[in-house]
Amino acid sequence: xxxxxxxxxxxxxxxxxxxxxxxxxxxxxxxxxxxxxxxxxxxxxxxxxxxxxxxxxxxxxxxxxxxxxxxxxxxxxxxxxxxxxxxxxxxxxxxxxxxxxxxxxxxxxxxxxxxxxxxxxxxxxxxxxxxxxxxxxxxxxxxxxxxxxxxxxxxxxxxxxxxxxxxxxxxxxxxxxxxxxxxxxxxxxxxxxxxxxxxxxxxxxxxxxxxxxxxxxxxxx
Numbered sequence: 001x002x003x004x005x006x007x008x009x010x011x012x013x014x015x016x017x018x019x020x021x022x023x024x025x026x027x028x029x030x031x032x033x034x035x036x037x038x039x040x041x042x043x044x045x046x047x048x049x050x051x052x053x054x055x056x057x058x059x060x061x062x063x064x065x066x067x068x069x070x071x072x073x074x075x076x077x078x079x080x081x082x083x084x085x086x087x088x089x090x091x092x093x094x095x096x097x098x099x100x101x102x103x104x105x106x107x108x109x110x111x112x113x114x115x116x117x118x119x120x121x122x123x124x125x126x127x128x129x130x131x132x133x134x135x136x137x138x139x140x141x142x143x144x145x146x147x148x149x150x151x152x153x154x155x156x157x158x159x160x161x162x163x164x165x166x167x168x169x170x171x172x173x174x175x176x177x178x179x180x181x182x183x184x185x186x187x188x189x190x191x192x193x194x195x196x197x198x199x200x201x202x203x204x205x206x207x208x209x210x211x212x213x214x215x216x217x218x219x220x221x
């Protein structure tokens with residue numbers, strides 16, 4: 001089989017499925033992966049040792065290294081009495097809940113858009129669907145970016161971690177870096193893919209409402 005034939009077959013399959021459904025399906029997969037991966041972390045470097053604090057749904061995982069040699073992994077529950085980072089824990093947990101809601105919205109939207117009736121409704125309904133996907137997706141994405149910096153300094157005092165969702169700071173004998181985890185970046189891609197997938201049906205509906213082309217004048221008509 002020639003490469004051109006394979007390309008034509010792939011193009012035909014994409015056309016039958018639809019770019020919109022493919023984008024929404026990709027957004028669902030990325031959201032699922034984001035829910036399984038950390039959205040934020042910070043790292044301490046002290047005299048050759050490195051501790052990476054990784055925040056998940058309900059637990060913090062600390063990976064401890066000495067001169068780049070792994071020593072141990074410590075997992076702490078957010079519900080433990082005296083847990084040292086309560087604000088970070090509540091913000092990260094809320095981010096995962098919002099990401100889960102976004103995933104549910106994506107599944108609902110791909111089911112709704114697959115209904116035969118959706119081909120007959122006007123662009124306003126499809127615009128509302130698009131707005132819903134964009135609003136929920138970017139709420140889940142931006143929530144930790146906007147909320148987390150407000151309580152970082154109090155949680156990590158006296159360590160100089162705070163002032164932004166991403167950052168680097170130095171203290172006597174130590175360096176701190178913090179920022180988004182892989183889960184947050186996958187959530188960003190999911191929000192972009194979801195936006196594309198929900199916007200295309202609206203754009204197609206708007207285009208069909210455009211004025212029809214004038215017929216060419218013919219003598220005697």
